[in-house]
Amino acid sequence: MECSECLYTSKHPFGLEFNSDGLCTGCITHKEKLTLDWEKRFKELEKLAKSVLGKHGAPYDCVVPVRGTPEYFYVLDIVKNVLGLRPLVVSYNSHFNSQVGIHNIDLLRDTFDVDFQMYATNKNTYQKLVREMLYRFGNLRWPFIAGETSFPIRVADQLGIPLVIWPYHQPTEQVGMHSYVEEPEMSRRSREEFDLMGLDEARLTSPETLLTSNDLSDFRYPKLTSVIGGRIRSVYLANFVPWDSRAFAEIAVTKFGARASRNWRTFDTYDRVDDLTYMSVHDLLKFSALGYARVRDSLCREIRFSRLSRNVARELEEYYQIQWPTGGIKMFSEWLEVNEEDFLFFLASQGVEEQEKTTQTLSSAALEYIAGFIDSGFSSAGEERYLLYGKGIELTNVVTSPQQSKSSNAH
Amino acid sequence: MSLKRLVAVVTVRNGLVVKSYGYRFWRPAGGLASALRELDSWCVDEIVILDISRKPRLDHRNVAAISQAMVTTPIIYGGGVRTESDVLALLQAGCDRIVLESLLFRNSETTMLLCERFGNQAFVGSIPFFGANHGSPIVRLMGDEDVNAIDMSLDHALRILQVSPVSEFFLIDADNEGFTGQFSLHGCIPKQFLMALNRGLIWFGGIGPEQMRSLLEMPQTAALALGNRLLEREVEYSKVQDQIFAPTDKTNLRPGLTSRIAYNAMKD
Numbered sequence: 001m002e003c004s005e006c007l008y009t010s011k012h013p014f015g016l017e018f019n020s021d022g023l024c025t026g027c028i029t030h031k032e033k034l035t036l037d038w039e040k041r042f043k044e045l046e047k048l049a050k051s052v053l054g055k056h057g058a059p060y061d062c063v064v065p066v067r068g069t070p071e072y073f074y075v076l077d078i079v080k081n082v083l084g085l086r087p088l089v090v091s092y093n094s095h096f097n098s099q100v101g102i103h104n105i106d107l108l109r110d111t112f113d114v115d116f117q118m119y120a121t122n123k124n125t126y127q128k129l130v131r132e133m134l135y136r137f138g139n140l141r142w143p144f145i146a147g148e149t150s151f152p153i154r155v156a157d158q159l160g161i162p163l164v165i166w167p168y169h170q171p172t173e174q175v176g177m178h179s180y181v182e183e184p185e186m187s188r189r190s191r192e193e194f195d196l197m198g199l200d201e202a203r204l205t206s207p208e209t210l211l212t213s214n215d216l217s218d219f220r221y222p223k224l225t226s227v228i229g230g231r232i233r234s235v236y237l238a239n240f241v242p243w244d245s246r247a248f249a250e251i252a253v254t255k256f257g258a259r260a261s262r263n264w265r266t267f268d269t270y271d272r273v274d275d276l277t278y279m280s281v282h283d284l285l286k287f288s289a290l291g292y293a294r295v296r297d298s299l300c301r302e303i304r305f306s307r308l309s310r311n312v313a314r315e316l317e318e319y320y321q322i323q324w325p326t327g328g329i330k331m332f333s334e335w336l337e338v339n340e341e342d343f344l345f346f347l348a349s350q351g352v353e354e355q356e357k358t359t360q361t362l363s364s365a366a367l368e369y370i371a372g373f374i375d376s377g378f379s380s381a382g383e384e385r386y387l388l389y390g391k392g393i394e395l396t397n398v399v400t401s402p403q404q405s406k407s408s409n410a411h
Numbered sequence: 412m413s414l415k416r417l418v419a420v421v422t423v424r425n426g427l428v429v430k431s432y433g434y435r436f437w438r439p440a441g442g443l444a445s446a447l448r449e450l451d452s453w454c455v456d457e458i459v460i461l462d463i464s465r466k467p468r469l470d471h472r473n474v475a476a477i478s479q480a481m482v483t484t485p486i487i488y489g490g491g492v493r494t495e496s497d498v499l500a501l502l503q504a505g506c507d508r509i510v511l512e513s514l515l516f517r518n519s520e521t522t523m524l525l526c527e528r529f530g531n532q533a534f535v536g537s538i539p540f541f542g543a544n545h546g547s548p549i550v551r552l553m554g555d556e557d558v559n560a561i562d563m564s565l566d567h568a569l570r571i572l573q574v575s576p577v578s579e580f581f582l583i584d585a586d587n588e589g590f591t592g593q594f595s596l597h598g599c600i601p602k603q604f605l606m607a608l609n610r611g612l613i614w615f616g617g618i619g620p621e622q623m624r625s626l627l628e629m630p631q632t633a634a635l636a637l638g639n640r641l642l643e644r645e646v647e648y649s650k651v652q653d654q655i656f657a658p659t660d661k662t663n664l665r666p667g668l669t670s671r672i673a674y675n676a677m678k679d
Contacts, residue, residue: 015427015439025438175439178430178643187645189449193441224452224646234645 003027006300007313013290014175014194029176030304033242036180044183045240049083052163060088060115062163065152066108067091068101068274070260071245073252075167075237076112087165090155092147093120094275095386096335100261100378101274102390111256119151120388121218127336129216132209138285138350139197140277140332146201146219149191156232157222168238168245170194174297186234188221244305246270246373253374262379264325267316267370268298276380280328281347288351293321307372312365319362324354327381335386415627416456416634417652419641420615421446423462423490426472430639432589434463434553440642443476450641451482453648458482459510459581459613459636462490467513467557469497477504489537489581498525498533510581512537516552516563516571526576535613536577538568539585543595551585565604573607579633580608584616589639592619597626605631620654627655 001010003024010016017025052061064079064087066072079087089112091105109116121129121143129143152164169184171177171194178184192200201216222232237243249270252258260269264279272278272294279294287293295317302308308316329347333340347353362370421443422431428446429437440446443460450458460477462470469491477486488501489510498509514522515536526534540548541562550568554560572580582600587593594617605612611633614626618635626632641647 015429015441017424017429017437017439019436029438171439171441177438177440179438182640182643185644187449188452189441189445189642193445198442198445 005310006303007292007296007310007317008175008300011291012175013197014171014177016175025176026174026300027176027304029172029179032180033244036242038240038242041180041240045235045237046083048163048235049085053085058160059086060159060161061085062087062165063152063156063161064089064165065091065148066105067148068097068104068108069272070104070249070252070258070270071167072104073108073111073256073258074248075165076108076114077256078237078241079165080112080114085163087114088155088159088161089114089116090152091116091118092144092151093118093388094144094148094277095120095123095126095388096144096275096277096332097387097390098261098274098276098380098383099387099390100259100376102387104258104274106390107256107258117155118389119147119218121147123388125215125218128210131336132204132211134346136209137197137199138289139282140285141282142196142199143219144275145195149186149195150219150221153222153232153234154220162232164232164234166234166236168243169236172236173238173243174300180239183239184236186236188224191221245301246305246307250374253376259378260374260376262375262381264328264380265293265320265323266295266298267320267373268295269373269375271298273380276328276383276386277332279380280325281332284325284347284352285350287321293317295320308369309365312363312369315363315366316369319358319360319366322355322358325380327383331383331385415632416613417648417655418457418459418487418613418634418636419450419455419648420459420461420636420638421450422638423460423470423473424464426464426470426476428642429463430589430642431463432639433586434588436589443473444480446642447477447480447482447484447486450648451480451484453646455484455648456634457485457487459487459489459615461510462488464490465553465555466491467493467555469493469500471500474500474504477501477506481505487535489535493521495525495528498529502529502533508533508535510535510537511577512539513552513555513558515575515577516550516568517558519571519575522575522577531576532578534577535579535581536572536575537581537583538572539583540596540600540616541585543584543599544586544593546599548596548599565601569604569607573609577610579611579613581613581615581636584614587617588615590617591640592621593617594619594622597622597629620651623651623655 001018004022005027008016008024008026062085064076066089079085126143130140133139133142156164166186172184201219204216205211205213253260261273262269263273265283266279283294299313299317303310303313330340333343422429423443424437428440428443430440431437447458462473464470485507486505487508487510488506492509492511501509511522511534538550541551542548550563552561582596584594584596587595612631613634613636615636623635626635637651
């Protein structure tokens with residue numbers, strides 16, 4: 001069954017329910033962004049902030065996990081400048097950083113003058129995990145998500161910081177798992193079920209794999225005793241402000257100088273621009289496994305905000321989901337230390353194959369819509385390798401004209 | 412005074428957990444096995460799994476999930492149970508008790524046979540009330556593929572329930588289910604009805620913090636059941652405990668639970 005407004009169907013991996021009008025729970029929840037009293041909601045956040053402000057003796061009031069995408073500037077602006085909290089900003093290194101991603105992280109730290117911790121699992125272990133998850137589950141994102149969702153909680157636990165502030169809860173944003181007034185918080189179950197595809201790290205070591213308990217130590221979620229009695233609360237900013245990734249990213253680009261970037265397989269110049277595998281290899285695997293690509297998530301957001309019609313959304317989805325990220329595949333094969341042909345053979349075993357180049361050209365309505373996304377002049381197709389760390393980096397993947405990115409299909 | 416229980420309800424629809432609101436609207440909430448494991452780690456007293464798919468048969472996906480979860484918390488399962496082999500399958504998967512609703516009202520003979528075979532203690536009777544908000548509740552049995560829905564008065568329902576051999580009754584405020592704080596049943600069901608049931612009562616359906624204490628203090632109350640809110644935050648169960656039971660609680664309604672959770676977590 002398909003939603004009567006957006007493009008999601010009942011096959012969504014998080015599950016989806018519909019009302020009698022055929023509207024999905026994701027769209028129903030989204031409408032709360034237009035109807036709730038958000039001033040009142042924000043006062044609840046202010047109350048929460050007051051309850052932790054300078055009260056527990058630690059040098060920080062909260063932990064804020066970030067990535068190198070523009071929307072996190074908005075998060076820190078709220079946390080530091082509006083709520084007046086002292087955040088410790090943390091980031092888990094994906095190993096697949098783009099220049100734009102590194103630049104944005106750098107700029108975040110300097111703009112808000114915050115203390116910052118980045119953690120990178122050593123490459124041998126990380127590569128081993130990526131190989132294992134690719135081979136067993138056709139998924140290369142598990143190690144990053146496992147690290148990203150556990151590192152901030154471990155830091156909070158170790159330093160006695162009572163609050164972790166995340167941007168939004170993906171199942172709520174996509175399929176309306178909760179109402180915003182229910183103020184859902186991050187939990188071990190939510191992490192395991194929705195972020196980690198039902199694969200808790202405790203269940204990944206087995207005689208059939210090369211993984212040992214030590215390999216997974218960076219991905220362990222703290223024990224329950226750490227969160228009992230409210231010692232650590234993990235809240236979502238989206239419970240208190242009407243979340244709009246695109247609008248917040250555009251604020252970040254125009255107000256703070258964050259960078260946007262053209263990317264493979266999408267028109268969205270803000271989404272996942274920090275990670276060079278997300279819209280390339282990962283998106284191909286996702287499309288094969290789930291029947292839809294990341295571009296649908298972006299399109300559903302745009303439809304729900306009435307920025308895009310369903311017809312044009314369908315057109316854009318058909319155009320982008322078949323694009324082949326040549327440069328992204330090459331980079332990943334090199335990182336994984338496998339022959340590119342062998343990796344293409346593996347992808348074919350997962351149902352991922354390059355489709356015939358389409359003669360489809362986008363309509364004027366679609367082109368006009370795409371033009372509304374800020375183009376900072378950078379493109380993932382211009383990158384040649386992943387960055388692990390960087391500071392004060394000079395961006396070299398500047399694309400001065402669309403023709404320079406033609407061969408890699410990154411728009 | 413016997414200890415009162417605080418029970419977690421997991422509502423399932425077509426093999427997946429949902430957050431249910433008045434049994435009319437649902438939000439997706441992930442898989443059953445992970446929900447069971449989470450509640451188990453919180454040391455809840457009991458878990459009630461209610462399959463509201465409205466199918467006249469046991470959904471074996473749920474049975475498989477219960478086996479897979481391997482939890483030690485007592486599990487009560489309801490929804491689509493019709494035969495002795497259904498009960499056996501559930502008991503073998505790890506369930507401890509079964510909720511009967513359709514059989515309870517539509518097929519008392521089978522209910523009797525099951526209670527004789529497995530023991531009265533293994534069965535809980537579910538009574539879904541509608542109309543509590545208007546002060547005059549009725550019992551409504553929702554239909555499925557095989558049978559139509561029927562409404563019955565409290566008198567009619569009581570005649571069936573009084574002679575039923577089940578060990579406890581699960582009283583559901585169906586209209587307010589999922590809407591925390593809007594539970595209305597206790598104010599509109601006549602005391603004589605409750606006394607005539609003559610068994611322990613489990614209350615469910617939008618019970619809010621302010622209502623919990625007074626419900627627990629009713630002598631016939633055996634347990635309170637909570638649903639949606641337990642899926643929204645980490646260790647929400649212990650927060651509910653803290654709301655109801657002060658550390659110096661002299662009524663001994665329930666000993667503190669936080670220490671049990673801590674003990675369980677140390678074994679991680």
